[in-house]
Amino acid sequence: MQTNTPTQESWVLEIRNMTQRFGGLTAVSDFNVRLGSNAMAGLIGPNGAGKTTVFNLVSGFYQATEGEIFICGKSTAGLKPHKVTALGVARTFQNIRLWNQMTVLDNIRVAQHGKLEYGFFKAILRSRDYFECEERIEHEARELLKIFELEKYMEEYPTNLPYGLQRKLEIVRALSEKPKLLLLDEPAAGLNSADVQELIRLIQWIHKTFDVTIWLIEHHMDVVMELCDDIKVIDFGQTIAEGSAEHVRNHPAVISAYLGDDNI
Numbered sequence: 001m002q003t004n005t006p007t008q009e010s011w012v013l014e015i016r017n018m019t020q021r022f023g024g025l026t027a028v029s030d031f032n033v034r035l036g037s038n039a040m041a042g043l044i045g046p047n048g049a050g051k052t053t054v055f056n057l058v059s060g061f062y063q064a065t066e067g068e069i070f071i072c073g074k075s076t077a078g079l080k081p082h083k084v085t086a087l088g089v090a091r092t093f094q095n096i097r098l099w100n101q102m103t104v105l106d107n108i109r110v111a112q113h114g115k116l117e118y119g120f121f122k123a124i125l126r127s128r129d130y131f132e133c134e135e136r137i138e139h140e141a142r143e144l145l146k147i148f149e150l151e152k153y154m155e156e157y158p159t160n161l162p163y164g165l166q167r168k169l170e171i172v173r174a175l176s177e178k179p180k181l182l183l184l185d186e187p188a189a190g191l192n193s194a195d196v197q198e199l200i201r202l203i204q205w206i207h208k209t210f211d212v213t214i215w216l217i218e219h220h221m222d223v224v225m226e227l228c229d230d231i232k233v234i235d236f237g238q239t240i241a242e243g244s245a246e247h248v249r250n251h252p253a254v255i256s257a258y259l260g261d262d263n264i
């Protein structure tokens, strides 16, 4: 999957020959991908195909059994998730993972602490750096919530928000980390059709407005087909097709993988 044809070093994400085994099960097999800056790509496949495993590998939750992953040319080998985040990867989850004991505002503020410019001692000593940094984080969090029209929920707890807004908040939280690569794992899961349409518009707007590469897993085919220029299809961990929505939709291997599934 190649988008915007940048030079070799400037792929936002490059995965080379990645394989992931869990005991005797090969969840992902010889997987390759290249995403350039500002790409909007999709990863689809039937249940259990290996999609979330790919995201877990890219975001450092798993270390690949074989192969390599590069974020903007830097290898993620051996890096813990927070170090991968620092390289510019942010994600959302299939099942929303917000911090429900914190307010909406604090969810955004805390997410930004991965990129703090002051250290432990400056925090203890309450130095000027500490206060300036905290002020900036608070300001940015408020601005972001305003931009996404969530400011009236700032002091609410996430569970008090309608489900569609919780999904949106999770995306905003991921964006607050200023990622170069945003991984969205089934953002439309559980949404009604009106909310799905709103989500499509939201993702299109984010893509147009922010300098970020978006990679999306989604079971709603209309969402993937409408949003993504480039779609990769996997089944039992193997890549079975890739290309435009039109190409993938009519590919015999894809039709066969989804046979009996009304979604395609």
Ligand SMILES: Nc1ncnc2c1ncn2[C@@H]1O[C@H](COP(=O)(O)OP(=O)(O)OP(=O)(O)O)[C@@H](O)[C@H]1O
Binding pocket: 022, 025, 027, 045, 046, 047, 048, 049, 050, 051, 052, 053, 054, 094
């Ligand atoms: N930590 C793990 N340990 C053992 N097996 C795992 C683990 N994570 C995933 N698997 C297995 O790997 C395979 C791929 O799972 P994965 O969750 O990546 O699929 P998926 O395409 O995201 O599925 P779905 O669309 O249903 O979410 C499945 O057979 C799953 O049971």
